[in-house]
Amino acid sequence: MIDTLCIIGVGLIGGSLARALREAGLVRRVVGCGRDAGNLARAIELGVIDEAFHDPAQAVVGADMVVVAVTLGATGEILQRIAPSLKADAIVTDVGSAKACVIEAARQALAPSALPRFVPGHPIAGAEKSGVEAANAQLYQRHRVILTPLPEQSAAALASVVAMWEATGAEVLCMDATLHDQVLAATSHLPHVLAYAMVNCLLDLDTPVSVMDYAAGGFRDFTRIASSNPPMWRDIALNNAPALLAMIGHFETSLGQLRQALEARDAVALEQAFSRAKTARDDYLSRSIRI
């Protein structure tokens, strides 16, 4: 049971967590913090939060659990601002898509005594929609939440954050932050960069027709993630740059292998490469239970 939960950034991610915890009966009072007065008023109207603040330092006063659910680019500054007014036993967690950068920011912002109660986290969920209007208690059901505990992590703080996410219906697992950043670069950040590059590649073509007018279903699915929020993905790319750059390099190698097989008109190599990918992708689908 969380007595006072403070959500900094009351959007889809923070708002859905608040809703899920309320529905599970796991929280008494929810305080929300954000810059947009209209959004905060709407969050109160919708019953997502009980009270609203603009100043994070004020919002966290008296909070038992603080969830920083802002963009990666703003996380460091938020931690700086809340550090002086956190309760001595407050637990702080975040939802950022990259973790090494958040841990570095936390080490700079928080006192050594507060660090063991900072639990880096990443719910692997999202949706086409954003904002508190889209927040729903079911968002995390059957989704994964990855926590990347610090070496000095308090076991009790970690257990509390695990329990909080499990109450939303999520499956919680722990992982080394560096591995997390590699895994997410591979499965999420790289595909986004490729989808953006793919669309830009078509826009740069010097053809007498707009080639996208001839795109079919395969292209639509392939580029769906190119409709993702640009400032958010700029932040993710910049904050996971080392892992993402390494992954772009790996991809360039893989693509180069296919290009060379095609240049050599090597039918056997092409079919083997395509079959290898198909088998792995079909296996992944058959194992996958997630939305």
Place this chain on the structure above:
Amino acid sequence: MIDTLCIIGVGLIGGSLARALREAGLVRRVVGCGRDAGNLARAIELGVIDEAFHDPAQAVVGADMVVVAVTLGATGEILQRIAPSLKADAIVTDVGSAKACVIEAARQALAPSALPRFVPGHPIAGAEKSGVEAANAQLYQRHRVILTPLPEQSAAALASVVAMWEATGAEVLCMDATLHDQVLAATSHLPHVLAYAMVNCLLDLDTPVSVMDYAAGGFRDFTRIASSNPPMWRDIALNNAPALLAMIGHFETSLGQLRQALEARDAVALEQAFSRAKTARDDYLSRSIRI
């Protein structure tokens, strides 16, 4: 009205065309040709075709319209084999995903007098499923069929093929074969190569976990086309190699630009590139009426 239609390759594409033309009352008799006796028997049982042959040269005897619906790699050989037994006024068309290679094959296979009645075509449709069991009369509704007429094309033959496809509910348009091959390389063949390369890139990673176990919905959509049929896509890649290689080069440039912006930690350039792609992709979606 087509008196005798001959479908060479009674799979999803050929079978769906036969079904649609029957439903539209536009064909009296359908002859099917293929290598797999079980598949042909099933096609007769399902009412897709009336009569079956293994030998294409026999199948086309007396046919008014011949549709070559085999893989790109087999199209040239089929044209060679049917050429001697075509009726003098038979119209021949195909469904291949690349057109310059088919036109070259047709010029080698068909007599100069028969060429004006060969109409290169490409229905932009397909499905996860394949085979005659999946054939359905609705497959082409609201889909595009691109025809790439020859300079010496017979206007009457072209009109017949246009009418045939329009009867299936498709929207028919004509395009230069070279432009077709560029457009399809850009919107279909390149995305397939990238999806295959993406999955292989993950398989080649040296990580202590199987990264695909952590993939979410974005990855699933992005790689859907990596589950496509490998021999078919090997054929498409090889038969549209010049256009596809050029497009891979364009993509490598686009990806390289994003990589450089990320290496330079250039937030403005990254956000501009992502926004440009998002705007174009959202525009495409809002214009798109196709499945």
